[in-house]
Amino acid sequence: xxKINKAKKLNQIKSNKDILSLSHAQFxxxxxxxxxxxxxxxxxxxxxxxxxxxxxxxxxGKDFAVLRQEKKDKVxxxxxxxxxxxxxxxxxxxxxxxxxxxxxxPKALLVVTTCVVELVGEDVESILHSLSYEINIPLLIVKTExxxxxSHIEGVERTxxxxxxxxxxxxxxxxxxxxxxYKYLDVEKTELVENLISKDIKINxxxxxxxxxxxxESAANCALNIVVExxxxxxxxxxxxxxxxxxxxFPSSLDICDISNAYNLIEKHxxxxxxxxxxxKSKKINNEINLLKKLCNNKSFVYGNTPFNVWDFTLLTEKxxxxxxxxxxxxxxxxxxHKINSLIDKNINPFIVQTANIAPLRDSYKENAPxxxxxxxxxxxLSRYNIKHIVLDEAMKxxxxxxxxxxxxxxxxxxxxxxxxxxxxxxxxxxxxxxKIKNIPNMPNEIRQMLLNMPVIPEKMADKILSTDExxxxxxxxxxxxxxxxx
Amino acid sequence: xxxxNNYPIPSDRMGALYALGGIEDAYIIEFGPAGTTHFAIExxxxxxxxxxxxxYTTHIDETDITFGDESRLVNAIxxxxxxxxxxxxxxxxxxxxxxIGIDLLSITSLIQSEINAILIPVPNCDFxxxxxxxxxxxxxxxxKKIVKPNLYKTNSFNILGLFINDYNYKSEIEEIxxxxxxxFDFELNSVFLADSDISSLENSGCxxxxxxxxxxxxxxxxxxxLNNNQPFISVYPLGIxxxxxxxxxxxxxxNKEYDKDLFNKEKKxxxxxxxxxxxxxxxxxxxxxxxxxxxxxxxxxKDFLSELGLKIDNSAxxxxxxxxxxxxxxxxxxxxxxxxxxxxxNRYPFTPYLGTRGALYLTQQLYxxx
Numbered sequence: 001x002x003k004i005n006k007a008k009k010l011n012q013i014k015s016n017k018d019i020l021s022l023s024h025a026q027f028x029x030x031x032x033x034x035x036x037x038x039x040x041x042x043x044x045x046x047x048x049x050x051x052x053x054x055x056x057x058x059x060x061g062k063d064f065a066v067l068r069q070e071k072k073d074k075v076x077x078x079x080x081x082x083x084x085x086x087x088x089x090x091x092x093x094x095x096x097x098x099x100x101x102x103x104x105x106p107k108a109l110l111v112v113t114t115c116v117v118e119l120v121g122e123d124v125e126s127i128l129h130s131l132s133y134e135i136n137i138p139l140l141i142v143k144t145e146x147x148x149x150x151s152h153i154e155g156v157e158r159t160x161x162x163x164x165x166x167x168x169x170x171x172x173x174x175x176x177x178x179x180x181x182y183k184y185l186d187v188e189k190t191e192l193v194e195n196l197i198s199k200d201i202k203i204n205x206x207x208x209x210x211x212x213x214x215x216x217e218s219a220a221n222c223a224l225n226i227v228v229e230x231x232x233x234x235x236x237x238x239x240x241x242x243x244x245x246x247x248x249x250f251p252s253s254l255d256i257c258d259i260s261n262a263y264n265l266i267e268k269h270x271x272x273x274x275x276x277x278x279x280x281k282s283k284k285i286n287n288e289i290n291l292l293k294k295l296c297n298n299k300s301f302v303y304g305n306t307p308f309n310v311w312d313f314t315l316l317t318e319k320x321x322x323x324x325x326x327x328x329x330x331x332x333x334x335x336x337x338h339k340i341n342s343l344i345d346k347n348i349n350p351f352i353v354q355t356a357n358i359a360p361l362r363d364s365y366k367e368n369a370p371x372x373x374x375x376x377x378x379x380x381x382l383s384r385y386n387i388k389h390i391v392l393d394e395a396m397k398x399x400x401x402x403x404x405x406x407x408x409x410x411x412x413x414x415x416x417x418x419x420x421x422x423x424x425x426x427x428x429x430x431x432x433x434x435x436k437i438k439n440i441p442n443m444p445n446e447i448r449q450m451l452l453n454m455p456v457i458p459e460k461m462a463d464k465i466l467s468t469d470e471x472x473x474x475x476x477x478x479x480x481x482x483x484x485x486x487x
Numbered sequence: 488x489x490x491x492n493n494y495p496i497p498s499d500r501m502g503a504l505y506a507l508g509g510i511e512d513a514y515i516i517e518f519g520p521a522g523t524t525h526f527a528i529e530x531x532x533x534x535x536x537x538x539x540x541x542x543y544t545t546h547i548d549e550t551d552i553t554f555g556d557e558s559r560l561v562n563a564i565x566x567x568x569x570x571x572x573x574x575x576x577x578x579x580x581x582x583x584x585x586x587i588g589i590d591l592l593s594i595t596s597l598i599q600s601e602i603n604a605i606l607i608p609v610p611n612c613d614f615x616x617x618x619x620x621x622x623x624x625x626x627x628x629x630x631k632k633i634v635k636p637n638l639y640k641t642n643s644f645n646i647l648g649l650f651i652n653d654y655n656y657k658s659e660i661e662e663i664x665x666x667x668x669x670x671f672d673f674e675l676n677s678v679f680l681a682d683s684d685i686s687s688l689e690n691s692g693c694x695x696x697x698x699x700x701x702x703x704x705x706x707x708x709x710x711x712x713l714n715n716n717q718p719f720i721s722v723y724p725l726g727i728x729x730x731x732x733x734x735x736x737x738x739x740x741x742n743k744e745y746d747k748d749l750f751n752k753e754k755k756x757x758x759x760x761x762x763x764x765x766x767x768x769x770x771x772x773x774x775x776x777x778x779x780x781x782x783x784x785x786x787x788x789k790d791f792l793s794e795l796g797l798k799i800d801n802s803a804x805x806x807x808x809x810x811x812x813x814x815x816x817x818x819x820x821x822x823x824x825x826x827x828x829x830x831x832x833n834r835y836p837f838t839p840y841l842g843t844r845g846a847l848y849l850t851q852q853l854y855x856x857x
Contacts, residue, residue, distance in 0.1 A: 023563075023566055024545065024559060024562035024563040024565075024566050025516055025543035025544075025545065025563035025566050025567050026521060026543060026544050026545070026546060027540060027542065027543050027544070028524060028525045028528045028542075028544075029521030029522070029524045029525045029543075029544040029546060030521050030522065030525065030546075031522055031525050031526075032520060032521070032522020032523070032525070032526070033522075034522065035522060035525075035526070052488075054498060054582045054612075054614070055495045055496065055497055055498035055501065055617075056497075056498055056500060056501055056523060056526070056527075056582070057523070057526075058491070058495045059494055059495050059497055059498075059501070059530075060526035060527070060529075060530055062491075062493075062494055062495070063494070063530060063533060063827065064526075064529075066813060066829075067533075067829060071813065076490060076491065076492055077489075077490070077491040077495045078488050078489070078490055079488065079489045079490075079491065079495050080488060080614065081488060081489065081614055081615065082613065082614040082615050084488050085586065085614060089488045092488035093488060096488065096490045099490060100490075115520055115582065115583055116582050116583065116586065119552065119583055119586060119587075120586065146520035146521065146522045146523075147520055147547055147548050147549055147551075147552055147583065148548070148549055152522070356521070356525070359540070359543070363570075378540075
């Protein structure tokens with residue numbers, strides 16, 4: 001397996017230092033904390049965000065917010081010039097902040113500093129402090145220099161922690177909760193929130209995806225914080241300390257017991273009882289696992305960049321009889337070791353490599369291709385090695401048992417990158433599209449193979465295939481729309 | 488320090504990456520924080536392009552910065568050279584390495600003897616220039632270090648100054664190809680730098696002439712003229728008048744007449760359409776909003792719009808908006824001429840804005856919007 005042999009096996013991993021990157025030249029490399037900060041802060045409906053940095057950082061920060069917020073973002077850019085780097089930017093920055101506040105009249109402003117600002121030692125924190133005597137709104141700051149950390153996670157955590165400064169002491173309101181750490185739209189459609197609402201529990205705030213500055217200010221108006229992603233755990237702890245609001249760490253894990261325990265804790269804190277039908281879902285999961293075992297038993301996989309906790313995911317796939325050959329891991333926490341030991345006890349001992357460097361892994365597929373690849377990768381490249389490609393983004397949007405069921409369904413239906421294009425087509429449409437694919441003479445073989453390998457072809461794609469001229473096949477027309485989700 | 492509510496204007500470094508992104512098999516190593524490279528790769532998706540998976544980052548941390556340690560870069564270069572065997576490796580610094588004074592030229596000179604690939608350091612960002620300087624730097628590098636001078640010339644031409652960040656570049660290539668074929672029987676050799684590859688650029692020296700579309704390509708064109716006997720014209724054929732100027736300039740350059748009857752036939756189709764257009768807007772405002780960051784191309788549009796009786800005015804009482812997915816703030820009837828693109832793709836290569844067909848196509852599209 002050439003380069004992969006340089007990596008350590010799971011039973012050799014004692015700390016983060018043991019998670020090696022397989023090459024000096026990385027592709028595509030991890031995201032930076034700026035990405036994490038913008039991903040989080042740009043969700044807050046009325047919060048202006050000012051990014052200070054080079055054209056590059058500010059351009060991409062703006063671009064991400066525009067895409068994520070469908071052009072409703074309030075991201076501003078303060079672009080550094082040579083003179084700012086040499087002589088500092090205090091006066092310019094003060095003028096810019098006053099300008100934004102005059103135009104937007106916001107309740108608060110979040111300033112994000114980037115690599116160059118921190119490298120030249122510009123003390124933006126002090127500048128904001130001195131401005132606070134002239135400006136009567138909170139000025140928050142998140143530092144996102146990438147040369148001091150490994151990924152975007154720090155940016156998310158720092159943003160959550162900074163938002164705490166907006167919160168005010170109020171009295172807690174019974175039967176009201178905050179959801180902390182949920183980064184998708186439509187939280188009310190998740191299993192967790194649907195069940196809370198069915199018991200007359202009110203959602204005070206969902207941070208960050210459904211929040212305003214006023215809601216954050218009155219975040220303490222609740223009886224319980226439910227943390228749905230670890231990045232918001234620090235904020236929940238601060239709120240517990242300051243406002244005496246307890247929290248439940250609702251697991252992003254894929255473990256039935258963890259989810260059941262969390263539901264039990266929520267019941268206890270809120271003095272409610274969820275319907276039995278909720279807990280019966282755990283039986284449904286076990287049934288699905290037993291059914292899926294027939295398909296997955298003894299199949300190998302590579303775990304790529306997915307939003308799941310790698311150890312939880314590997315424990316779930318172990319129940320399906322699958323085994324990983326390579327796991328891409330960002331870092332290890334002390335709390336992960338009981339899961340790691342549990343995997344080692346089950347004779348699961350894959351290679352462990354750093355995330356966000358898929359180039360050297362690609363070389364290894366020539367000699368040892370896994371049956372499945374979980375996470376974002378090039379679908380064409382994987383199909384060249386007959387690797388089944390599963391993307392799990394949809395599952396992350398749900399909270400609770402449903403997340404496991406959606407994950408199992410994605411594996412069963414082999415939902416790949418093109419599933420992000422829309423709903424899967426009906427089986428009949430897939431059958432028709434597949435029979436047409438066999439008769440398109442100038443379709444590249446690897447694309448033909450990839451499409452024939454799909455159990456269900458996404459509807460938009462099936463429609464395009466069915467409407468295409470067999471003798472005038474255009475690959476660009478077929479793949480349109482999927483390119484935005486290719487990494 | 489400059490404040491932007493919209494997109495900032497891309498930097499020289501971003502321009503260099505857009506330019507290199509037009510070379511399918513260009514190997515690029517960036518010495519800087521990994522997040523910048525990752526963002527850049529995803530940024531390419533907004534222009535419906537790919538960095539072809541040959542762009543790598545070394546990442547950089549506090550220790551490297553404190554001690555000026557360049558070993559990450561040296562190791563990455565050696566690794567790519569050994570594993571991928573590229574002919575050339577382009578080495579880009581980052582804003583951080585520019586500030587701490589990492590000298591890419593010295594590093595690459597020192598290790599060149601151990602490396603099979605030719606190492607090409609790209610000038611550092613200067614915190615002042617925009618993406619146009621990045622275009623210029625890369626075109627200059629390509630003309631000096633990659634194009635192989637060739638005494639043998641064919642009836643072919645190169646296009647200099649078209650990039651994957653130009654919204655309609657695929658169609659513009661096809662229209663220029665068509666014009667050159669039907670009027671002069673010349674074939675396209677290479678495009679600097681869109682949908683190109685290293686071997687095609689190396690062999691572009693056998694083209695008889697170069698067509699410069701943007702002034703950022705002039706330095707490269709002058710170098711090729713002087714060192715490879717490739718004379719050039721510099722005309723952006725947007726609108727019927729500049730297309731005629733384009734054809735006249737080529738005719739003079741290669742000393743060959745072109746079929747004026749054919750041109751007049753094409754011109755008449757445009758004149759008819761533009762007359763209809765002028766009638767359509769007779770009792771309406773003739774203001775058009777235009778959003779383009781390149782002042783030179785903006786001027787070309789100004790000239791073309793005047794052929795339709797329109798003038799640029801960015802006020803809300805305009806009848807049309809020419810720009811991109813983001814810029815149409817007043818929700819006017821809108822025609823896309825620049826990036827970014829969020830949900831649209833533009834790959835069908837026969838809807839030009841340049842040339843005779845481009846003039847007619849643009850007139851038709853704008854007519855239908857009003």
